[in-house]
Amino acid sequence: MLETLLPILIFAALGLAVIGAWRRIRLWRQGRPAEVDLLRGLVAMPRRYLVDLHHVVGRDKVMSNTHVATAGGFVAAAVLMILVHGLGLGSPEVLGGLLGWLLLAASAVMFVGSLLVAKRRLNPPARLSRGPWMRLPKSLMAFSLSVFLITLTTVGVLPQDAGSWVLALILAAVLVWGLGEMVFGMTWGGPMKHAFAGALHLAFHRRAERFGGGRSTGLKALDLDDPDAKLGVETPSDFTWNQLLGFDACVQCGRCEAVCPAFAAGQPLNPKKLIQDMVVGLAGGSDAGYAGSPYPGKPVGEHFGSPHGPIVAREGKALVDDETLWSCTTCRACVEECPMMIEHVDAIVDMRRFLTLEHGNTPNKGAEVLDNLIATDNPGGFDPGSRLHWAADLNLPLMADVKQADVLLWLGDGAFDMRNQRTLRSLVKILRAAEVDFAVLGVEERDSGDVARRLGDEATFQSLARRNIATLAKYRFQRIVTCDPHSFHVLGNEYGELGGQYEVLHHSTFIAELYDAGRLAFAPWKGGSVTYHDPCYLGRYNGEYEAPRNVLKALGIEVKEMERSGFRSRCCGGGGGAPITDIPGERRIPDMRMNDVRETGAELVAVGCPQCTAMLEGVVDASAEVRDIAELVADALVANTQMEKPAAGAPPRSADKTTAEEVS
Known part of the structure; x- marks a missing residue:
């Protein structure tokens, strides 16, 4: 009986899967x-799955082994099942x-994996979605166990006529259950949908540069010259088809939810829920079937969408409320953790672009900041001519005067902030101590455009970027150095698409190079215990984790690492325009980060970003002092290191003989 039923069941399931696949593809x-x-x-795709995806999955060894056993066993078992039971190639x-014995092994491995999945689902972490996902372990067991038992008769371990026709029907029914979830469900919906969509998502990923050890974090430019192009994403169908495919690949594991600073702060954002809302919009319907953590403060079942309907409604309910999008700090922690390598931040900025460019709907101080950028080339609305007032006594060389230099020092808009001016003065002190040939643009420098782009104002970003590129084209320099990771990222990774190709270094990287070259010498560290906060735009965006730590090590500091450090560093809350849009939550993100600092017992937290400095110093009753790496280095320079060198053509000044310890 089974010999007759099995081919029918297998090929019927495959036929339905093909129909479902075509339906799914039409949605994308x-x-x-x-x-x-x-x-x-x-x-x-196979390499991307086996290497790149498993590099992320492998951070959790238990789940990595579970995934290898379950997914690997299923793929092998499914192929061998078709050969052995569908085409009858399993006989001695x-x-x-051999094929029959291989099928036995594959189904056994899959069964072991399903037991591990079942164990995880006994008391699942809060980040895991429940609902249909709770039946997955049973379906995995049903498929693997039924295939294993049926194959025992094929290889001769059990006689062909073993048991009754009742037992045969039971085994066939269990197999139908397993086939329904494993094969049919991959394309028609259900927990296994991620397997089909995920494989194709890896093949057609919108950032293919991420694979093979690469890095791709720069936002993609809008074509503002196309009069017919919609500015940003209004409806799910405005996403590219491979973005929709990526949303459909979500496995609802909740890793993004667990690391999202906005979600932890109780703001109305959960990156997992956001991706699932896009899936709802893809097919049409409501979010009532979602079985995971909701957006904080927003119940499930009240949002609706369709492929061509608005994602954010100006009146009434739609898929997403606008404050959900404005809660994001663009820290990229969700993207870094996602085992399916989904690009959450790209999607959020695409939707912000529509709200900002088409409706001018940027909350709180967003509109004011964007107006300031247009009028004064800086977000604070300061007089552009005052950009160098803080350095009136430093006699900084200007590119307009020298025309060329080894290093162009990019000041960033921290030049208008009194606190960050201390960091800039320290950096100038270091450059002169190392006798670096550098110059600044001065009043010719404009905002890099980072905050405009993250707020969705692509037009203002491109205007600022093109004018900066035109200015930089007038001069000759080898590298750009900046103490602002946001400017570092935009200049190095996002200007290239607009014609500006530069080698850009964060100041910690450049200081490390100078020290390694023997151009800097430090006095022994005599301060207290120190921890280091990784800026998102230096670490996750650009992979620079070691240089700041190497500088601290050169100072004689042994860093007391926070539990969340490196690629899992918690965001300070200062990126993505979050301090400007200022969406309320249950607690403040910088307060949570300073609690991380407090847990280390450190007396000082070293930073490498003006945004991080501002956010962490804004914490009430902070347990640690906040200082930029440049400040620590400047204080440690040996006593005979000169702070200032005369500018080109300038007469010597008495200040040139002042020691580093005498100059603050």
Whole structure:
């Protein structure tokens, strides 16, 4: 009986899966076109799955082993099941029954994996979605166990007529259950949908540069010259088709939720829920079926959407409330943790672009900041001519005068902030101590455009970027150095698409180079215990974790690492325009970060970003002093290190003989 039923069941399931796949593909193709090399992507997909994806999954060794056993066992079992039971190639006469024995092994491995999945689901972490996902362990067991038992008769371990027709029907029913979830469910919906969508998502990823050890974090430019192009994303169908495919690949594991600073602060954002809302919009319907953590303060079941309906409604309910999008700090922790390598931040900024460019709907101080950028080239609305007032006594060389230098020092808009001016003065002191040939743009420097772009104002960003690029084109320099990771990221990773290709270094990287070259010498550290806070735009965005720590080590400091450090560092809350849009939550993100500092017992937290300095110093009753790495280095320079060198053509000044310890 089974010999007759099995081929029918297997090929019926495969036929339905093909129909479901076509239906799913049609949903994705509602999105806008995307430039994708389909053939190259398909060829690269196995490596991307086995190497790049598992590099992320492997951070949790238990789940990595579970995934290898379950997913690997299923893929092998499914292929061998078709050969053995669908095409009848499992008998001892074919390769000595080898295929049958391999199927037994694959289904056994899958069964072990399903037991591990079941164990995890006994008391699942809060970040895991429940609902249909709770039935997954049972479906995995049903598929693997039924295939294993049926195959025992094929390889001759049990006689072909073992048991009754009742037992055969029971086994067939259990197999139908397993086939329904594992094969049919992959394309029609359910927990296994992520397997089908995920494989194709890896093949047709919108950031193929991320694979093979690469890094791709710069936002993609809008074509503002196309009069027919919609500015940003209004409806789910405005996303590119491979973005929609990526949303459908979500496994609802909640890793993004667990690291999101906005979610932890009780702001109305959960990156997992956001991606699932996009899936709801893709097919149409309501979020009532969502079985995970909601947006804090927002119940499930009150939001609705469709492929061509608005994601954010100006009146009434839609898929997402606008404050959900404005809660994001663009820290990229969700993207870094996602085992399916989904690009949450790209999606959020795409939706912000529509709200800002099409409706001018930027909350709180957003509109004021954007107006300031347009009028004065800086977000604070300061007189552009005052950019160098803080350095009136430093006699800084200007590019307009010297025309060329080894290093262009990019000041950033911290030049208008009294606190960050201390960091800039320290950096100038270091550069002169190392006898670096540097110059600044002075009043010719404009805002890099980072905050405009993150707030969705692509037009203002591109205007600022193109004018900065035109200014930089007038001069000759080898590298740009800045103490602002946001400017560092934009200049190095996002100006290139607009024609500005530069080598840009964060000041901690440059200081480390100077020290390694023997151009700096430090007095022994005599301060207290120190921890280090990784800026998101230096670490997760650009992979620079070691240089700041190497500088601190050179100072004689042994860093007391926070539990969340490196690529898992908690955001300070200062990125993505979050301090400007200022969406309320249950607690403040910088307060949570300073609690992380407090847990280390450190007396001082070293930082490498003016935004981080401002956010952490704004914490009431902070347990640690906040100082930039440049300040620590400047204080430690040996006594005979000169703070200032005369500018080109300038007469010597008495200040040139002042020691570093005498100059603050």
